[in-house]
Amino acid sequence: MNPVAPPAPLRSGLHAPLRLRILTALPFVLAAGTHLLLLALWSDRLPDRLATHFTLAGEPDGFTGRTAFAAAGTVALLVLGAAWTLFTQRAALWGAWLTAGLLGTLLCLLLGDNLDVTDPAAVSFPLGGLAVAAGAGAVLALAGHALSRLVPPEDGPAHDTGVDPEAPRLDLGSGEVAGWSRATASAPLTALGLLLLAVGAVAPLLGGRLLLPLAVLLAVPGLALARVRVSVDRRGLTVRSTLTPRPRVHVPLADIAGADARDVHALREFGGWGYRFRARRTGMILRSGEALVVRRGDGREFAVTVPDARTAAALLNTLVERRGRL
Incomplete structure (x- = not known):
């Protein structure tokens, strides 16, 4: 093998990735903050147990205590935010804002539907709420797409015309075959995947049944x-x-x-x-x-x-x- 001069490092674009990570985490932090703020402002108007899961007809079939609901919603937003921040790219920033907008809006709508009720079993969540959440997610997706322009693309490498004369080589004969x-x-991907599975396993116990398939959906590709x-x-x-x-x-x-x-x-x-x-x-x-x-x-x-x-x-x-x- 020929001696090799130290190669030039890849151009890192330090500021662009840092800016991208900040813009990716931002909507999840804002959604979690809004969720917790509404819980604090409405604490006197919310029942001890909230209706948090509904049938397709909008009838409640799952209930969660206020503290557990606050913890589950906040953890879900922050874990999703961490996953998006680790795996995002400039062209997919809109997806992070869509996810945060959709989940954050659903959590806030659930709080609004539980306001001033004495019996959580009387709460209803019409399908129109899903449309509102989808609309809010779409608006935030557009905002995320616009903000992606604040992240400059990295310069690509120059066109290559052949193997560098000083690049390493193996001394193989003309008839030799090698592999x-x-x-x-x-370790980071393994830890993140296991953490997501753990959150998904615990979520149904706290009333967040929809978090289990979502956690599995995020964890399986990471573990793969x-x-x-x-x-x-x-x-x-x-x-x-x-x-x-x-x-x-x-x-x-x-x-x-x-x-x-x-x-x-x-x-x-x-x-x-x-x-x-x-x-x-x-x-x-x-x-x-x-x-x-x-x-x-x-x-x-x-x-x-x-x-x-x-x-x-x-x-x-x-x-x-x-x-x-x-």
């Missing part, structure tokens, strides 16, 4: 990405979950211009963990540290954090050059 494979895991296997062979680069058949990312050898190994910072450069999108750059980011970075022919980059990335990059460069000589 490389490593499994790697993400928490452990992946990275493989390099004559077909190119493949990254797949070790728990489920999908997600799977494959970069064909014909689409690879070169590869190198470099250190990346999950939050500063990619805004979090998981499958991340940036301008002309994507990545399966499980942690900060050593990463295999593949440069495509059109100048885009794909990064995956994995141990022994330098060996994987060396093999890819050798295979790319061998294919170019065919």
